Amino acid sequence: MILFGESLNVISKVIGKAYKERDPKPIQAEALEQKEKGMDYIDINLGPSKKDGHELMPWVCQVVQEVVPEIPLLLDTSNIAAIEEGLKVLKPASKPHIVNSIMARPERYTVMLPIAAKYEADIVALMWGPDGLPRDENERAALCVELLYAANEAGIPNEKIWVDGIVTPVNIQQAQSVSLLNFQMMLEDIAPGALSTCGLSNISNGPPVHLRPILNTTYMIMLERYGMKAVISDPLDTNLTAVAKGQRPDIVEVVHQAMDGAAPDPSALSKELGDYVKTVKVIMGETLFSDSYLEI
Template sequence: MILFGESLNVISKVIGKAFKERDPGPIQAECEKQLKLGMDYIDINLGPAKKDGHELMPWVCQVVQEAAPDAPLLLDTSNIAAIEEGLKVLKPAAKPHVVNSIMARAERYTEMLPMAAKYDADIVALMWGPDGLPRDENERAALCVELLYAANEAGIPNEKIWVDGIVTPVNIQQAQCMSLINFQMMLEDIAPGAMSTCGLSNISNGPPEHLRPIINTTFMVMLGRYGMKSVISDPLDTNLTEVAKGKRQDIVDVVYQAMDGTAPDLSTLSKELGDYVKTVRVITGESLFSDSYLEI
């Protein structure tokens, strides 16, 4: 699994302050830490950046590339002009840089797709349509066909597209979790050659902090079974990184067994592996989510 590090984000007090004060030190330290922790790409998230994004993004890109010259970057802001200014200054890296994200809304993609093609960037194709979040996998599929057709027409082949079907919190939209998995299962037929990604930590946005790592890791394994190529993840979650990089096959095996309904009896499993079985059952809707589901 390819990992996009999510921590270079304006919502971080330390990083947000560094962005505002144009202080390269904390930004470069964060980049170096992410690479040591196993991240493959670095996501630069400026948020809306309405006021000065067009100046801030190229500055941050240059600062990051000084510390991590070989790391491909994701440029993430709703300010389209800021993204283009960042693309202008980026130097080639080990893999193409990525525009994150282009919504399935004509008023966004008609401007952003030609821009990405001009700078030979990959794109994240976000399944957020005119009506917002798709209701199910079929709406996701329809948006995907529309957006990828537009991308191909703009000169961006499927092989440069990362499809993001949108992750939602399991505690309030349990059915949407399986809708995304069902969409992931359809993706190869809808968009042959395209890659996939997601904002993984969104699934645990709301549950208690101690549940977030196991929910995130379980969902990553479930999506990976059906071809998910990458996730935007927390670099500090070292267990998730180990699973993503193939170092915890025992966790992968028990998640697959739980998905198939063939998991061993919980009494025969360690508490750690048993908790993964319980988490699969919550994500699939077999069990209802509660803040205490691991204690039941």
């Protein structure tokens, strides 16, 4: 699994302050730590950045590339001008840089796709349409066909597109967790050659802090089984990184068994592996989510 490090985010108190004060030190320290932690890409998230994004994005890109020039970057902001200004200054890395994210809304993609094509960037195609979040996998598929057709017309082939079907919190939208898995299984037929990614931590956005790592890791394994190539992840979650890099095949195996309904009873497993079985059942909707589901 390819990992996009998520921590260069304006919502971080340290990074947000560094952005505002144009202080390169915390930004470069975070970039170096993400490299050390095994991140394959680094996501630069400025949020809306309406006032000064066109100045801030190129500055951050240059600051990051000073210390990790080989790592490709994702440029993440709703400010389209900021995206283009960042692309202008980026130097080539080990792989193409990525524009994150282009919504499936004509007023956005008709402007952003030509910019991405001009600078030969990959794109994240976000399945957020005119009506917001798709209701199911079929609506995701319809948006995917529309957006990828527009991208192809703009000169961006499927091989440079990372489809994001949108992860939602499992504690309030359990059915959507399954819908995304279903969409992921359809993706190769809908968009041959396209890649895929997601904001993984959204699955655990809301549940107690102690549940977040196991929810994130379990869902990553489930999505990867159906072809997902990358996730935006927390660089500090070393267990998730270990699983993503193939260092915990025991966890992957028991999650796959649980997905197939063939896992041993959790009581017959270690506490760690048993908790993964319980988590699969929650994500699949076989068990209702509660903050204490691991204790049942």
